[in-house]
Each structure stands twice: as structure tokens, then as C-alpha cells.
Amino acid sequence: MTIQHAALTDPELHEPIGISGANADEIYTADGAGSGAWTAYPVLATTATAAEVNTLDGITATTAELNILDGVTATAVELNDIHLTLDIADGSADTSYYVVSPVDGLVSKIRTVIDDVVSTADITVTSSIGGVSITDGQVTIATAGSAAGDVDSATPSALNSISAGSAVKFAVAGGGAGGAPRIHLVLTITR
Secondary structure, three states: OOOOHHHOOHHHOOOOOOHHHOOOOEEEEEOOOOOEEEEEOOOOOOOOOHHHHHHHOOOOOOHHHHHOOOOOOOOHHHHOEEEEEEEEOOOOOOEEEEEEOOOOEEEEEEEEEEOOOOOOOOEEEEEEEOOEEEEEEEEEEOOOOOOOOOEEEEOOOEOOEEOOOOEEEEEEEEOOOOOOOOEEEEEEEEO
């Protein structure tokens, strides 16, 4: 009587051929030609230092939380950018506003968008850290041709280093008396 392997039930199953000669921690690796061999379990080759490996020490994220990153296409630079927002209710009010940085880094971009036209005079938003003006850190929102949704920006080039817990000051000036639009500001800090 011939018994087909596909018809075997659990009590009739057996260990793979050659298991008695395999060493502990070896796995059977098929060669693709109908045979194979027992070999040592492959060890992941890495060039990470002990310090680099230890950066994972203390991670409490679950597998599901870590898998959220599956399919992320952002670059390391993009992942290192922190974006902070500030709403300025009236661009015509000459006053100062502050945002606290949660990280050490460089102020790399300042963007504004307005909700309405600038009716009287240009509005300037000048940034500083610890009383020192950020080089190329001023945004000018022009009166001429302004409209809701206009985006203006500045790309700081120097004196833009900030420490976690430090504030960036935004001094708003111009805009004329009353009726200037609301300004939404986005501050980008690159770690």
C-alpha cells in the first residue's frame, strides 16, 4: 500500500531527513535543485558601533507603532525638520510674538500666509533669537497686489542657531492702522 505524503496526518509526520546530524542552531537551506544542507543560522552583518546600536536602548514603541513608518519616503533632512506655527490676529498691530523651540537646531525657513489684502502699507516680520537679528530672517508682506492666500518667505543664512527651550521673537511692523489681515506664520527648525 502506498501512502501519499499529502495525506499524512500529524502523528504520521516526521522530522526532516538528516536532523539527527544537524548541530544546534542550524537550519536546513534548500539549494533549489531538490536537495539542501544543514548550515549555521546566518548572522546579520553590521558595521554599527556599540554606541549606535545602543541608541535603540529604551525604545518603548510597539511593533504596530514602528510599522507606521513602513512606506515612508521622506529624506533624513525632511524628517529632521520641525514646523512650528504662530497666528497673528492683526498684521497692523506693531507688536512682538514669540515661539519656543522644542529642539536644538537652525532656523531654516520662515513662511507667512495672509487671510486678506494688505490695505495700507507693507508688513514686515523680523525674527531674532536672544536679541540678535537672524540674518536674512525678515519676511515682507507687500501691499501692492496682495490677496488672501499670498505666501511670502525668508531663508535665514546666519545667526540662526537655536537651543531647545529658547524663543524666537517675531517683531511685526507696518500694515497701517486697522484692517490689516490675519497672518499665519510657519517656522521651520532643522535639527
